[in-house]
Amino acid sequence: MQPDQLTASNLSPLTPAYDSILTLAPYQTGKPIEELTREYGVSDVVKLASNENPMGCSPRVTLAITEQLGQLSRYPDGNGYYLKQALADFNDVKVEQITLGNGSDDLLDILARSFVGADDAIVYSQYAFVVYSMLAKMQGAMDVEVPAHRFGHDLKAMSQAVQDNPNTKIVFIANPNNPTGAQLEQKELRQFVASVPSSVLVVLDEAYIEYSPESNNRALLDEFDNVIIVRTFSKAYGLAGLRVGYALSSVAVAELLNRIRQPFNVSRVGLAAAAAALADQDFIEKTRQMNDEQMRWLEKQFDTLGLGFVKSHANFIMVEVQVEMEDITAASIHQALLEQGVIVRPLGAYGLPNWLRITVGVAEDNLRLIDTLRSILSED
Numbered sequence: 001m002q003p004d005q006l007t008a009s010n011l012s013p014l015t016p017a018y019d020s021i022l023t024l025a026p027y028q029t030g031k032p033i034e035e036l037t038r039e040y041g042v043s044d045v046v047k048l049a050s051n052e053n054p055m056g057c058s059p060r061v062t063l064a065i066t067e068q069l070g071q072l073s074r075y076p077d078g079n080g081y082y083l084k085q086a087l088a089d090f091n092d093v094k095v096e097q098i099t100l101g102n103g104s105d106d107l108l109d110i111l112a113r114s115f116v117g118a119d120d121a122i123v124y125s126q127y128a129f130v131v132y133s134m135l136a137k138m139q140g141a142m143d144v145e146v147p148a149h150r151f152g153h154d155l156k157a158m159s160q161a162v163q164d165n166p167n168t169k170i171v172f173i174a175n176p177n178n179p180t181g182a183q184l185e186q187k188e189l190r191q192f193v194a195s196v197p198s199s200v201l202v203v204l205d206e207a208y209i210e211y212s213p214e215s216n217n218r219a220l221l222d223e224f225d226n227v228i229i230v231r232t233f234s235k236a237y238g239l240a241g242l243r244v245g246y247a248l249s250s251v252a253v254a255e256l257l258n259r260i261r262q263p264f265n266v267s268r269v270g271l272a273a274a275a276a277a278l279a280d281q282d283f284i285e286k287t288r289q290m291n292d293e294q295m296r297w298l299e300k301q302f303d304t305l306g307l308g309f310v311k312s313h314a315n316f317i318m319v320e321v322q323v324e325m326e327d328i329t330a331a332s333i334h335q336a337l338l339e340q341g342v343i344v345r346p347l348g349a350y351g352l353p354n355w356l357r358i359t360v361g362v363a364e365d366n367l368r369l370i371d372t373l374r375s376i377l378s379e380d
């Protein structure tokens, strides 16, 4: 049975905890390289669909992982002592303010489970990371989606939405935002946090912070106990396959989250790899430089091809590929790219059927993308 065919009657007599769970669409991941090879027989696949680091990860990670291989029969340190210590130094917070997660998705889930019940509401922006609305549905809570402003968060409207929904428990804000790449001004964000009641948790999802250091809102943590910052090792640090994320919050909130999380939610290998990756900030600097250069190059190519795009502050860019008059849609281009071994992300699930999200690759990947795109567009 396809997951989208799940209904109350074919589950019966079993019933999910909340009816809203039946309306959940499964999260669509970027197509794995192996799957494309299997389906289309293409061997040299370029994957630009999941905002991974095309440069891989720091060479220090390999060494750190190798050191763990003889100890795989042992549970990891459930408190992540060394990684937390390193994160505390790096972010200038106390160790007690940190919660580790199996990727930052795990932390978003722990936050929803810790704070949101069936009578509560979660507020988030249109075109923001799709997981926020999924979490509301999982908790049987109300999801309040606030219309975006120029593909970014409309913080004034979001503040109003919190006022209009006194049952709001969490506001999720992705900065920079996925999939649009939009970034918020620090001043504006501070005003927003000051405008909402201190009983509302403001979750700043900074998954792409390394690409946009000016989006770092660490300072808000010292001022507001209801602010939480969530980060990940999956993007610039290049450890998506290992699943490590972390949250910075007040000590009291961290205390709660640490009760809810699974006792060994980060693996032994993940803990060691993340600590090694954090210690290599030169790698992050190189990653950022490559991303900036390649982003400028891609923008030029999209201009030349006559394709619209949204200015992005992360490691991906949203491109409009609806070509009026000709029968070319984002879906058909996505499919044609797949058949030629280039994986990008269609954004129909985000209500953006004319757009594709393309992760910035290394020069060779981007060249292949643009050449393939050009040939598809000139064929039709």
Ligand SMILES: Cc1ncc(COP(=O)(O)O)c(C=O)c1O
Pocket: 050, 051, 102, 103, 104, 105, 106, 129, 174, 177, 178, 205, 207, 231, 232, 233, 234, 240, 243, 244, 245
């Ligand atoms: C905004 C945002 N938050 C969180 C995540 C989750 O990342 P992970 O669970 O790999 O840390 C992603 C991944 O795409 C993201 O784009």
